[in-house]
Amino acid sequence: xxxKCGDKLPNVYLHENTPDSKVNISExxxxxxxxxxxVPGAFTPCCSKDYVPDFISDCGKYKSxxxxxxxxxxxxxxxxxxxxxxxxxxxxxxxxxxxGNGAFTKALGLEKDFAxxxxxxxxxxKRFSMYAEDGVVKxxxxxxxxxxxxxxxxxxxxxxx
Amino acid sequence: MAVNPTSKILSKVVxxxxxxxxxxxxxxxxxxxxxVTMPVKSGDKxxxxxxxxxxxxxxxxxxxxxxxxxxxxxxVPGAFTPGCSKTHxxxxxSDFDKFKSxxxxxxxxxxxxxxxxxxxxxxxxxxxxxxxxxxxTNGAFTKAMDLEKDxxxxxxxxxxxRFSMLVEDGVVKxxxxxxDGTGLTCSLxxxxxxxx
Numbered sequence: 420x421x422x423k424c425g426d427k428l429p430n431v432y433l434h435e436n437t438p439d440s441k442v443n444i445s446e447x448x449x450x451x452x453x454x455x456x457x458v459p460g461a462f463t464p465c466c467s468k469d470y471v472p473d474f475i476s477d478c479g480k481y482k483s484x485x486x487x488x489x490x491x492x493x494x495x496x497x498x499x500x501x502x503x504x505x506x507x508x509x510x511x512x513x514x515x516x517x518x519g520n521g522a523f524t525k526a527l528g529l530e531k532d533f534a535x536x537x538x539x540x541x542x543x544x545k546r547f548s549m550y551a552e553d554g555v556v557k558x559x560x561x562x563x564x565x566x567x568x569x570x571x572x573x574x575x576x577x578x579x580x
Numbered sequence: 581m582a583v584n585p586t587s588k589i590l591s592k593v594v595x596x597x598x599x600x601x602x603x604x605x606x607x608x609x610x611x612x613x614x615x616v617t618m619p620v621k622s623g624d625k626x627x628x629x630x631x632x633x634x635x636x637x638x639x640x641x642x643x644x645x646x647x648x649x650x651x652x653x654x655x656v657p658g659a660f661t662p663g664c665s666k667t668h669x670x671x672x673x674s675d676f677d678k679f680k681s682x683x684x685x686x687x688x689x690x691x692x693x694x695x696x697x698x699x700x701x702x703x704x705x706x707x708x709x710x711x712x713x714x715x716x717t718n719g720a721f722t723k724a725m726d727l728e729k730d731x732x733x734x735x736x737x738x739x740x741x742r743f744s745m746l747v748e749d750g751v752v753k754x755x756x757x758x759x760d761g762t763g764l765t766c767s768l769x770x771x772x773x774x775x776x
Contacts, residue, residue: 438733438734438735460694460696460697461696461697462696462697462699462700463696464696494736495697496658496661496734496735496736496737498658498659498660498661498662498735499658499659499660499693499697501660502660502700502701502704503700506700506704517736518736519735519736519737520732520736520737521736536636537636537694537696537717538632538636538694538695538717538718539694539717539718540717540718541718541737
């Protein structure tokens with residue numbers, strides 16, 4: 420089943436910086452306004468060049484609209500996510516959360532086979548962006564082909580808030 | 581189980597672990613566990629497996645790469661992980677000239693990561709021109725070498741045990757596999773250098 424507006428965020432753990440540092444996504448989102456951005460892969464050209472950087476540079480604009488946190492998730496391990504965040508200067512602006520075994524992606528129903536483009540035999544996450552209030556999805560943009568940068572880009576999500 | 585040690589039966593256990601035990605009555609018997617291949621060792625030919633460099637479109641066949649050359653290959657559990665980043669990879673980058681002076685043609689680093697991650701990791705450690713960062717994206721090479729390590733807990737997937745090896749014309753001459761698969765001992769560059 421694919422996540423849609425009105426659904427509660429799944430009760431799944433992600434990891435931040437190291438495998439020991441667990442973050443429960445529904446606990447994190449409880450009582451808060453949260454942006455969640457999902458990408459096919461850390462360090463991939465498309466995700467790195469503009470897509471995630473736009474969310475980082477738009478952080479101030481999101482904050483002025485009352486957003487408490489911006490999260491970026493990908494099916495990568497926490498060391499890779501932390502390194503990528505450092506490379507993008509995500510700092511305090513976007514939290515890089517690792518969905519190492521794809522459990523969160525699967526719970527959202529947003530898995531995609533990227534064998535053609537990444538050569539990976541295990542699924543990654545479709546590109547998406549969402550806005551959730553108190554753990555409930557209010558706005559959701561999933562790229563129709565799972566990887567292009569169109570409806571899910573920061574500029575579009577911002578305009579919807 | 582008592583086994584009649586004829587050559588016909590023994591030929592079936594060639595690739596299995598075989599042990600010699602004693603029954604309570606003092607009778608000897610040979611027991612056979614299910615076939616378990618040994619991790620890569622000296623004398624093995626490298627498998628013909630594709631790895632990826634910089635992007636998924638850029639394939640590098642490891643058997644072809646090592647043909648008629650002297651190549652160092654070292655494997656790590658994960659790009660950007662602490663041990664691999666602080667010690668293992670940097671050691672090979674900084675010892676590049678020493679390896680070259682011993683006739684090594686190339687140094688290759690392998691990990692079960694995708695090529696974009698491997699390229700970024702190599703860039704962070706100034707590996708360019710010294711260590712080729714080859715992605716074993718789906719673990720095919722790792723599996724063919726019987727060097728898999730289950731790191732699904734900490735990293736989310738099966739990864740490669742830490743190892744180093746010297747390969748000459750596609751044949752393993754020296755192989756050092758960390759006893760626990762992740763330690764930083766026998767597979768470090770200074771250790772391999774001393775074996776050349």
